[in-house]
Amino acid sequence: MAQQHLDLDELLQAVSADSGDAEKLRSLAGKSIQHFRDYLEARSQLAQHDAPSFFCPPWCTSFENSFLWIGGCRPTLAIRLVYSSSGSDLEAQLDGGARRGDDDRSNGSGGGGGNLGEITASQLKSINELHMKTLRMEEKLSGRMASMQEEIADDPLALIAKRSGRVGEESESVERVMKRHALSLARVLTEADELRLATLRELVEEILTPLQAVEFLVTTKKLHLSIH
Numbered sequence: 760m761a762q763q764h765l766d767l768d769e770l771l772q773a774v775s776a777d778s779g780d781a782e783k784l785r786s787l788a789g790k791s792i793q794h795f796r797d798y799l800e801a802r803s804q805l806a807q808h809d810a811p812s813f814f815c816p817p818w819c820t821s822f823e824n825s826f827l828w829i830g831g832c833r834p835t836l837a838i839r840l841v842y843s844s845s846g847s848d849l850e851a852q853l854d855g856g857a858r859r860g861d862d863d864r865s866n867g868s869g870g871g872g873g874n875l876g877e878i879t880a881s882q883l884k885s886i887n888e889l890h891m892k893t894l895r896m897e898e899k900l901s902g903r904m905a906s907m908q909e910e911i912a913d914d915p916l917a918l919i920a921k922r923s924g925r926v927g928e929e930s931e932s933v934e935r936v937m938k939r940h941a942l943s944l945a946r947v948l949t950e951a952d953e954l955r956l957a958t959l960r961e962l963v964e965e966i967l968t969p970l971q972a973v974e975f976l977v978t979t980k981k982l983h984l985s986i987h
Contacts, residue, residue, distance in 0.1 A: 766794060766916065771977060775971055781970070792959065799953075799956055803945075806944075807945050811944060823987060828897075829948060829951035834954045837962060840978055844875045844974070844975065873876055875975060882967070889958065948977070959979075
């Protein structure tokens, strides 16, 4: 969370002072993505030892945990944020910001490529395709999670519980089954994290302009920190 605050400060400064410097904006966006990748890699390693804790983290509030999908936000949330942010930016332009944007363009500024209110038809098509692709992957992972949750009623866990001398009795059999279940959770968590990262990278590095990417990252970090 401390890194999120630091990244947000840098991104906000860039939007304010360097909105025309595409290279700097691109570099800052890449730096933010790298920090997210580092976090996911560390989490993947830790999940091998205690995966269940990442599905309902005790370090998060109950409000935060109510939003979690396989240990984090849904990847499609990032795409919905682009839609909502571009809509609000467009509204602001229609309310008077458009005149200011015309002045900036006539002065040769805006090297970052326009804000989120200036999403092009081509970008919108790419975002929609990414949305559909990500939704299919989300549904696939959700199906796997549902199957794993249903398996608790199957052998061997149900059979062990039925044969136990007392409720909650510990045994080596239970430990083996729980460990196997935890490792399966770790694999699903890693795959969900890979989808989150892939969706974010495609938006930031391939679809959005540098300025749009930085504005989008500002929005995602503000949302994350506000919910926390």
